[in-house]
Structure formats: structure tokens, C-alpha cells
Amino acid sequence: QRRLAEQWLAQTRADMERGQYVDPTAARTTFRQYAEKWVATAANDPNTEASMSSQLRLHAFPYIGSRPLASFQPEHIREWLRQMGESGVRGPYARVIYSNVRAVLSAAVDDGYLSRNPCAARTVKAPVVDRKRVVPWSPERTFAVRAAMPERYRAMVDIGAGCGLRQGEILGIAVDSVDFESETVHVVQQLKLSRSRPVFAPPKGGKLRDTPLPGPVADALRDHMKRFPPVDITLPWKTADGPLVTRRLVFTAPLGGHVWRTSLNEEAWKPALAAAGVIPIPEPGESYAAAREHGMHALRHFYASVLLDAGENIKALAEYLGHSDPGLTLKVYAHLMPASQGRTRRAVAAVYDKIIPDSDGPQTAQ
Numbered sequence: 001q002r003r004l005a006e007q008w009l010a011q012t013r014a015d016m017e018r019g020q021y022v023d024p025t026a027a028r029t030t031f032r033q034y035a036e037k038w039v040a041t042a043a044n045d046p047n048t049e050a051s052m053s054s055q056l057r058l059h060a061f062p063y064i065g066s067r068p069l070a071s072f073q074p075e076h077i078r079e080w081l082r083q084m085g086e087s088g089v090r091g092p093y094a095r096v097i098y099s100n101v102r103a104v105l106s107a108a109v110d111d112g113y114l115s116r117n118p119c120a121a122r123t124v125k126a127p128v129v130d131r132k133r134v135v136p137w138s139p140e141r142t143f144a145v146r147a148a149m150p151e152r153y154r155a156m157v158d159i160g161a162g163c164g165l166r167q168g169e170i171l172g173i174a175v176d177s178v179d180f181e182s183e184t185v186h187v188v189q190q191l192k193l194s195r196s197r198p199v200f201a202p203p204k205g206g207k208l209r210d211t212p213l214p215g216p217v218a219d220a221l222r223d224h225m226k227r228f229p230p231v232d233i234t235l236p237w238k239t240a241d242g243p244l245v246t247r248r249l250v251f252t253a254p255l256g257g258h259v260w261r262t263s264l265n266e267e268a269w270k271p272a273l274a275a276a277g278v279i280p281i282p283e284p285g286e287s288y289a290a291a292r293e294h295g296m297h298a299l300r301h302f303y304a305s306v307l308l309d310a311g312e313n314i315k316a317l318a319e320y321l322g323h324s325d326p327g328l329t330l331k332v333y334a335h336l337m338p339a340s341q342g343r344t345r346r347a348v349a350a351v352y353d354k355i356i357p358d359s360d361g362p363q364t365a366q
Contacts, residue, residue: 029113030066031060031061031065031105032061034104034107035056035104036053038104038108039052039056042103045238045239047192047194055097056097056101059097060080064076064080070114072114073118074121074123074124076118078124080101081098085127091128095129098119101119102119105119106119134301134336136301136302136304137298137299137301137302141278142302146161148272148275150268153251153264153268154220155220156251156296158216158221159173160296160300162214162216162217163212164300164303165187165211165300166203166204166296166322167261167297168190169203170296171251171258171264172190172192172247173187173189173249173251174230174248174250175225176248178250179213180213180222183212184210184213185213187322189201189247193261194236195240198260199235199239199240200235200245200247201238231248232248233248233249234246235247265296266288269295273294278291279294303320303321304321304333308333308337314330317329
């Protein structure tokens with residue numbers, strides 16, 4: 001017994017020196033017990049907290065929720081991923097759920113509940129996501145949808161396709177955010193739902209930005225505000241119980257309130273898509289077809305394609321779109337960048353022309 005006790009003490013001291021000691025009491029905490037506490041502190045937004053809680057409750061707790069944290073091995077994560085795939089959860093949604101589980105276990109390591117994250121093992125592979133290439137709308141399609149939109153909302157297409165704003169940013173744009181003199185749009189807030197209640201909030205990721213305001217878009221906004229005067233709208237800030245703030249919104253509903261995203265999509269956007277031939281016209285009594293890939297986000301893709309085709313650099317485009325990392329912008333839109341072969345040929349030919357003005361190219365120079 002003394003020999004075993006000395007072995008245990010030596011092992012415990014070694015673990016403590018390596019920073020790998022785990023309190024046996026804490027180690028008995030289950031994944032569910034720890035995850036439920038973690039979600040409450042990790043999410044910085046009520047919608048995010050609700051989404052993460054739902055994903056863990058539906059797709060993680062039934063498989064690994066009762067397992068003590070200290071008992072986790074890579075094989076348990078591999079088996080959970082297999083079961084989740086067999087239940088039909090795949091692609092981007094499965095990747096999000098896996099990321100949440102990995103984040104829970106990483107936090108548990110930091111807090112001393114287990115010595116290492118089993119998701120970090122080389123044999124654990126995150127769910128595969130087949131990324132689809134963005135296919136931007138043509139100018140003809142974009143302006144066909146614009147023409148089919150109700151006049152009250154037509155300028156939304158202009159500012160989406162001409163400034164690259166997200167739908168929530170368009171719905172939440174205030175009069176003082178549009179600077180006609182400097183030809184700039186200050187993107188400083190969005191209109192979103194927090195637990196099904198409308199609120200004003202910072203743009204996605206909290207990234208405030210300025211985007212250039214092209215002349216035709218400025219003209220469309222001026223005309224819109226003359227025909228549909230802006231209205232003061234008072235809503236909570238960030239959360240449903242946040243402090244009330246008042247903004248003079250550019251886009252409002254016919255009765256003077258803010259525009260509800262769902263109503264806009266069903267009553268204006270989808271009918272415009274159908275009129276422009278983007279989605280089928282439904283039969284009498286039927287609803288419009290789902291059009292996830294043709295939401296108002298398509299206007300941002302159009303904006304990006306126009307700028308890249310004109311030679312704008314990725315860093316500037318990332319700034320205008322509100323991306324925190326230009327690498328993300330490059331990953332999404334790299335295939336839309338003009339081919340470089342022609343520029344390479346012209347650049348090399350220009351060098352030869354400077355040195356040997358009468359040359360016909362590399363062969364003559366040689």
C-alpha cells in the first residue's frame with residue numbers, strides 16, 4: 001500500500017508540474033453539466049446562446065452528455081461523429097455542432113476538468129463541408145429583381161448591390177449614416193431579432209465600417225427619402241431588455257413601423273424573384289419555393305463580383321464587406337478574380353518593348 005501511495009504521489013506531482021493534473025472530483029463532472037454552464041458564459045448574444053443550447057441538446061447530449069469529462073478519449077468523439085452522420089446531420093450544420101463541442105472541451109481543459117482535448121487528436125476529423133462556389137447574379141438579373149420590387153423597397157436593391165450591405169444592415173440604416181457630401185455610408189448598426197423581438201445592434205462581428213457611396217445609389221436614396229420620408233423608430237439596443245434608442249430609419253413599413261425581415265422576404269423579395277424568373281411562380285394557393293441561395297445576400301455577391309472585375313484588391317473588398325479577415329474574402333471570392341495570364345503577358349512584353357523598342361517579342365530579342 002505504501003509503494004502504491006508513493007507511486008500515486010509521484011505521478012500526481014509529475015502531472016502538476018506538467019500542468020496536466022485533474023482534480024478527481026471535477027473529473028466526474030459530465031459533459032452536459034459543464035456544457036450547460038459554459039454556454040451561459042460563452043455566448044455574447046441571446047440568439048447565439050439559444051442556438052448553441054439547442055444544437056448541443058439535440059445532437060450532443062443524447063450521445064455524450066452523460067459521459068464524465070475525464071473519461072473522454074478520441075474514440076468517443078469519432079463514434080459520436082459517426083452516429084450524428086448516420087442520423088442525417090451532415091455538412092455545415094454538423095461542422096457547427098462539432099465546433100461547439102470542441103469549444104466546450106477546450107474550455108474544460110482550461111478549467112482543469114480534463115488534461116487534453118480529445119478533438120485535438122489527429123484521428124478525429126471534423127465533418128466535411130463541400131463548399132459551393134459563389135455564382136454571382138448578372139447585372140441583367142439584378143436589375144430585373146430591382147424593377148420587380150415594390151417602389152417602397154426598391155432602393156434596398158440599390159444599396160445592397162451598390163454598397164454591399166447585409167440585409168439587417170439595410171433594414172437598420174439610419175439617415176445620419178448616409179453622408180451624401182463625402183459619398184460614404186457609415187455602417188454602424190443593423191436591425192435584427194433577439195429572441196424573436198426586434199432590436200438595434202452593431203453589425204455582424206461588431207465590425208463598424210465605411211463603404212463608398214456611388215452616385216447612382218446616392219440618387220436612388222435621395223429619391224426614396226423624398227417619396228417615403230424617414231421615420232423615427234425606437235427599439236432596444238442589442239438585447240430585448242437593452243436600453244431604448246431612437247434611430248431615424250431610411251426604410252420603413254407602410255404603416256410607419258420598422259420593416260420585418262420575414263414580411264419583406266415573403267411579400268416583396270420572393271415575388272420579385274419570381275417576376276424576374278429566378279424562382280418559379282407558385283401555383284394558386286401554394287407558397288413560394290425556398291430560395292436560400294437567392295436571398296438578399298446575393299446582392300453582396302454581385303457587389304463583390306463587380307469590384308473584383310474592376311480590379312479592386314481583396315483587402316479593400318474585405319473592408320467594404322465587413323469581413324474581419326481578408327483571407328475569408330479571398331476564400332469565398334478568389335474564383336471571381338480576373339485571370340492573371342493576360343496581365344503577365346502584357347507586363348513581360350512591356351519590358352521587352354522598353355529595352356528593344358522594335359522587337360517583336362522574346363524570339364527577336366534573342
